[in-house]
């Protein structure tokens with residue numbers, strides 16, 4: 001079985017060339033990207049969130065899956081990498097790039113719930129995953145990658161990943177499938193709300209921050 005993606009975002013090669021030129025090695029791998037596109041296509045009109053934009057490889061995969069009325073907020077705390085993503089993808093009116101620490105962004109977000117969250121930096125993944133899961137609509141999808149061991153990991157990182165993989169599948173309100181595929185994924189779906197948790201968004205979306 002050849003699991004090489006059968007399609008490829010138009011902007012991807014130029015994004016990866018810029019990534020290589022600046023020594024950025026954290027872009028998602030292509031099988032993960034193809035899954036992101038498929039998941040995006042399963043939520044027509046959905047509101048999507050990416051925590052950790054990088055240079056925009058994951059964003060480039062999400063966009064072709066999104067319907068014309070879908071929207072994506074993508075957050076990174078490094079304005080230099082975000083500028084690369086914005087240069088390649090910013091003309092697409094469905095995506096907004098925000099420079100922010102993802103933890104602070106989780107504290108301040110008051111908008112509608114998300115149909116899909118791609119957690120690709122520490123906040124929302126190795127810590128504060130519960131705060132991100134609370135922002136998903138019922139049936140909303142959660143994807144985390146980079147869970148299979150990599151030679152470049154610092155020694156303590158395996159413990160962090162082990163704790164994540166031990167906790168997330170049993171997290172209240174999430175049905176999750178760990179997948180030893182691509183870079184190692186965990187795909188989950190929001191199943192139910194905790195007692196007392198509001199089921200409807202209480203505030204309209206704020207305009208996302210600057211590019």
Ligand SMILES: C[S@@+](CC[C@H](N)C(=O)[O-])C[C@H]1O[C@@H](n2cnc3c(N)ncnc32)[C@H](O)[C@@H]1O
Nearest residue numbers: 026027028052054057058076077101102120121
């Ligand atoms: C793995 S890369 C993202 C790759 C991208 N999502 C993709 O699929 O190609 C992680 C990114 O998270 C960003 N980052 C790290 N810590 C962060 C934080 N606390 N808040 C926001 N972004 C953060 C880094 O600047 C880096 O660009």
